[in-house]
Amino acid sequence: MSFVLLVTLTVIEIVLLVLVLAIMVTMVTRQLRSIAANLARVAFGVRAVETQVSAIGPGVTEVNRLLRDINGTLPRVAQRAEQLAR
The missing domain is CATH 1.20.5 (Single alpha-helices involved in coiled-coils or other helix-helix interfaces)
Structure with a gap:
């Protein structure tokens, strides 16, 4: 080449x-x-x-507080429901 x-x-x-x-x-x-x-x-x-x-932010704090309160009372509500069911 x-x-x-x-x-x-x-x-x-x-x-x-x-x-x-x-x-x-x-x-x-x-x-x-x-x-x-x-x-x-x-x-x-x-x-x-x-x-x-x-x-939504400010409302979530209030909802969480209310849910904690409800969660704290649920065991008593369940006990009362069992008592009434007997």
């Missing part, structure tokens, strides 16, 4: 390699943009849920 042919084939190979790399980088960029758009939608949804749920 002649030197000129080897150089030409090498240049063609390098050009093809650069072309394939450019195509792959473009594909990866497209995928990353799609992922970024999806993450933006998810973040928007999470913020909306956070806004709606923030109103």
Whole structure:
């Protein structure tokens, strides 16, 4: 093989390699943009849920307190129900 042919084939190979790399980088960029758009939608949804749920916070404390009170009286209620059932 002649030197000129080897150089030409090498240049063609390098050009093809650069072309394939450019195509792959473009594909990866497209995928990353799609992922970024999806993450933006998810973040928007999470913020909306956070806004709606923030109103529940103070009420949960009161509900938990009431449930603890009920839990404390349940054994006495169960005993009384057993006594009445006899």
